[in-house]
Amino acid sequence: xxxxxxxxxxxxxxxxxxxxxxxxxxxxxxxxxxxxxxxxxxxxxxxxxxxxxxxxxxxxxxxxxxxxxxxxxxxxxxxxxxxxxxxxxxxxxxxxxxxxxxxxxxxxxxxxxxxxxxxxxxxxxxxxxxxxxxxxxxxxxxxxxxxxxxxxxxxxxxxxxxxxxxxxxxxxxxxxxxxxxxxxxxxxxxxxxxxxxxxxxxxxxxxxxxxxxxxxxxxxxxxxxxxxxxxxxxxxxxxxxxxxxxxxxxxxxxxxxxxxxxxxxxxxxxxxxxxxxxxxxxxxxxxxxxxxxxxxxxxxxxxxxxxxxxxxxxxxxxxxxxxxxxxxxxx
Amino acid sequence: xxxxxxxxxxxxxxxxxxxxxxxxxxxxxxxxxxxxxxxxxxxxxxxxxxxxxxxxxxxxxxxxxxxxxxxxxxxxxxxxxxxxxxxxxxxxxxxxxxxxxxxxxxxxxxxxxxxxxxxxxxxxxxxxxxxxxxxxxxxxxxxxxxxxxxxxxxxxxxxxxxxxxxxxxxxxxxxxxxxxxxxxxxxxxxxxxxxxxxxxxxxxxxxxxxxxxxxxxxxxxxxxxxxxxxxxxxxxxxxxxxxxxxxxxxxxxxxxxxxxxxxxxxxxxxxxxxxxxxxxxxxxxxxxxxxxxxxxxxxxxxxxxxxxxxxxxxxxxxxxxxxxxxxxxxxxxxxxxxxxxxxxxxxxxxxxxxxxxxxxxxxxxxxxxxxxxxxxxxxxxxxxxxxxxxxxxxxxxxxxxxxxxxxxxxxxxxxxxxxxxxxxxxxxxxxxxxxxxx
Numbered sequence: 185x186x187x188x189x190x191x192x193x194x195x196x197x198x199x200x201x202x203x204x205x206x207x208x209x210x211x212x213x214x215x216x217x218x219x220x221x222x223x224x225x226x227x228x229x230x231x232x233x234x235x236x237x238x239x240x241x242x243x244x245x246x247x248x249x250x251x252x253x254x255x256x257x258x259x260x261x262x263x264x265x266x267x268x269x270x271x272x273x274x275x276x277x278x279x280x281x282x283x284x285x286x287x288x289x290x291x292x293x294x295x296x297x298x299x300x301x302x303x304x305x306x307x308x309x310x311x312x313x314x315x316x317x318x319x320x321x322x323x324x325x326x327x328x329x330x331x332x333x334x335x336x337x338x339x340x341x342x343x344x345x346x347x348x349x350x351x352x353x354x355x356x357x358x359x360x361x362x363x364x365x366x367x368x369x370x371x372x373x374x375x376x377x378x379x380x381x382x383x384x385x386x387x388x389x390x391x392x393x394x395x396x397x398x399x400x401x402x403x404x405x406x407x408x409x410x411x412x413x414x415x416x417x418x419x420x421x422x423x424x425x426x427x428x429x430x431x432x433x434x435x436x437x438x439x440x441x442x443x444x445x446x447x448x449x450x451x452x453x454x455x456x457x458x459x460x461x462x463x464x465x466x467x468x469x470x471x472x473x474x475x476x477x478x479x480x481x482x483x484x485x486x487x488x489x490x491x492x493x494x495x496x497x498x499x500x501x502x503x504x505x506x507x508x509x510x511x512x513x514x515x
Numbered sequence: 516x517x518x519x520x521x522x523x524x525x526x527x528x529x530x531x532x533x534x535x536x537x538x539x540x541x542x543x544x545x546x547x548x549x550x551x552x553x554x555x556x557x558x559x560x561x562x563x564x565x566x567x568x569x570x571x572x573x574x575x576x577x578x579x580x581x582x583x584x585x586x587x588x589x590x591x592x593x594x595x596x597x598x599x600x601x602x603x604x605x606x607x608x609x610x611x612x613x614x615x616x617x618x619x620x621x622x623x624x625x626x627x628x629x630x631x632x633x634x635x636x637x638x639x640x641x642x643x644x645x646x647x648x649x650x651x652x653x654x655x656x657x658x659x660x661x662x663x664x665x666x667x668x669x670x671x672x673x674x675x676x677x678x679x680x681x682x683x684x685x686x687x688x689x690x691x692x693x694x695x696x697x698x699x700x701x702x703x704x705x706x707x708x709x710x711x712x713x714x715x716x717x718x719x720x721x722x723x724x725x726x727x728x729x730x731x732x733x734x735x736x737x738x739x740x741x742x743x744x745x746x747x748x749x750x751x752x753x754x755x756x757x758x759x760x761x762x763x764x765x766x767x768x769x770x771x772x773x774x775x776x777x778x779x780x781x782x783x784x785x786x787x788x789x790x791x792x793x794x795x796x797x798x799x800x801x802x803x804x805x806x807x808x809x810x811x812x813x814x815x816x817x818x819x820x821x822x823x824x825x826x827x828x829x830x831x832x833x834x835x836x837x838x839x840x841x842x843x844x845x846x847x848x849x850x851x852x853x854x855x856x857x858x859x860x861x862x863x864x865x866x867x868x869x870x871x872x873x874x875x876x877x878x879x880x881x882x883x884x885x886x887x888x889x890x891x892x893x894x895x896x897x898x899x900x901x902x903x904x905x906x907x908x909x910x911x912x913x914x915x916x917x918x919x920x921x922x923x924x925x926x927x928x929x930x931x932x933x934x935x936x937x938x939x940x941x942x943x944x945x946x947x948x949x950x951x952x953x
Binding site: 188189190191192193194195196197198199201202203205206256257261296299300302321401444449450454455456498502503504505507508509 | 521537682757766840841845849852868872873874875880881887888891892915921
């Protein structure tokens with residue numbers, strides 16, 4: 185009986201859910217919006233999705249090998265970043281720009297800070313901001329370019345669009361210039377915009393899946409969206425105009441940002457109270473940017489700015505431990 | 516009606532089906548018995564026998580040297596073979612009295628003689644409990660007479676902990692089915708010490724049969740009730756049990772008596788009954804032997820001092836070489852590297868597993884916050900563990916690291932498989948040791 189057994193600290197049993205499971209759930213949740221993006225914008229949307237996902241995975245792999253670190257691509261997090269980045273790009277963007285965005289997201293925002301769990305900003309959104317500054321015209325161009333005989337090189341260099349794609353201004357651009365939009369189209373998403381942001385239904389479907397699978401809590405998305413509504417009611421000057429309000433909620437990146445970007449584990453608060461505070465903060469920032477800013481949308485910058493404040497938010501929302509409350513007596 | 520319960524907690528695979536329907540069987544002790552002098556929190560007992568002495572069942576081998584300590588009592592009759600250091604479940608070589616079993620089981624005078632405890636004074640009851648070497652049998656081993664020294668007017672509730680929330684463990688469950696009268700009577704003995712208090716037997720609702728039997732018996736008593744609790748780990752943790760039963764919260768610095776409660780495990784209560792009504796000290800334990808590496812999982816009645824090698828043989832041995840063997844439950848139990856250690860007062864199971872589920876690769880924290888939502892004490896385990904790994908004591912204290920109860924929920928739920936509990940507990944020990952020295 186001198187056989188030796190493993191010895192390690194308790195607990196000796198572990199939940200079967202791993203990081204990989206969680207990332208895979210996020211990828212599943214992003215599928216409705218991905219598929220709708222491809223349906224809505226055609227083949228080029230698929231090409232952009234493939235480009236960003238491949239580039240993100242490849243970049244992480246090469247970075248890990250070059251830095252002689254364990255290769256972490258199997259955790260699916262680079263796939264999530266790639267998908268989210270593509271969701272934020274206009275379908276006409278040349279593929280090389282999308283690829284550059286992917287490299288930026290992985291190298292500059294994620295890996296140099298230490299990889300998964302260490303980045304202080306959402307990599308996809310930071311890459312979008314980078315592309316927006318670098319290639320403002322391409323990034324703001326939601327119009328369809330008709331190309332008679334598409335060539336592969338055209339896709340890569342100029343961003344060609346298949347003939348039956350959706351074109352024109354985004355709903356938020358229309359709202360900003362005082363036009364009204366069709367609610368049903370907005371809900372389903374057959375409108376202009378970034379690849380993954382147009383279909384409210386597809387995004388909500390994915391978001392509900394994440395909440396149902398307990399990957400995310402409802403706190404950040406619900407409070408974020410409610411705060412935007414309240415802020416717009418108070419300050420937009422449009423009052424309770426339903427067309428305006430629903431356009432603002434369903435249009436632009438609000439739903440996408442609220443369900444998928446603001447809830448990013450690494451860059452959002454982990455404390456329950458902090459998540460509420462974060463939701464309110466993002467709502468207020470988005471309201472300010474949308475009403476007073478020059479550009480019609482403000483979700484990306486609201487979240488990026490919010491990301492920076494997360495350590496502070498967590499510090500002021502440390503939960504009160506069980507039994508540390510002052511009053512102990514009574515039933 | 517929803518049951519009042521604490522925030523957080525987890526629902527691990529419970530594995531109780533292996534042994535839940537196995538009645539307790541008596542194991543006949545074979546060779547030498549090892550009685551470590553440290554089987555409880557507090558000062559180790561001092562041996563009062565010498566090599567070559569003849570000892571009897573129920574005879575004190577080691578005497579408690581101070582108030583927070585407990586006697587160690589022989590479970591067999593025989594000869595003291597040696598007094599030497601032996602490996603114990605604590606992973607240390609501790610002083611122990613080794614007794615060679617003579618298999619006659621001759622006992623000390625009055626052993627097992629029933630007495631009318633109604634006639635005993637409070638003083639006499641307390642003395643009997645102390646002499647019997649009874650300690651908390653849920654795992655921590657806090658001497659019971661110390662708990663019972665709380666002032667009579669302060670105590671509102673005497674709670675019997677029948678939660679048994681650790682996976683695989685069924686010894687308390689079997690006792691509730693097989694010896695329910697002893698639980699009721701044991702509780703009545705304690706209620707004599709605290710006659711204004713209410714007796715509550717608290718049981719998780721995954722044990723309906725135990726709830727049914729004890730509820731029937733309790734219906735005849737006007738000062739005892741049975742409370743069904745939500746099945747959730749760590750429901751049986753003292754702080755959580757008190758909250759679920761009374762709504763009162765206590766932090767790490769407070770004792771149950773500070774909020775008017777005394778909590779005792781099922782077998783502790785039975786031991787109180789045995790000591791006071793039958794003059795039998797604590798010399799036996801009920802051990803669940805289970806896990807997928809064990810041939811025939813069982814619930815065994817074992818004399819303290821018996822080697823776990825024998826305990827395992829009684830369960831048909833291992834079906835294959837296990838990866839991991841644990842004393843106690845999978846959440847808080849102690850891993851063994853071999854079985855050559857004795858049954859003591861504080862262990863209630865021997866589990867053998869073909870796979871070591873904890874032997875998994877750790878990856879980066881993704882700040883998912885699961886450790887926070889599952890922490891039954893509303894701590895931020897990942898932050899505390901980070902501070903602990905950096906040896907940043909200030910940060911550790913700021914995030915209330917000392918409040919941790921080591922339940923293991925954070926490590927269990929962590930998708931990155933980080934050893935959060937271990938890091939937190941390790942530093943807690945260091946901080947407390949440093950304070951003791953200062």
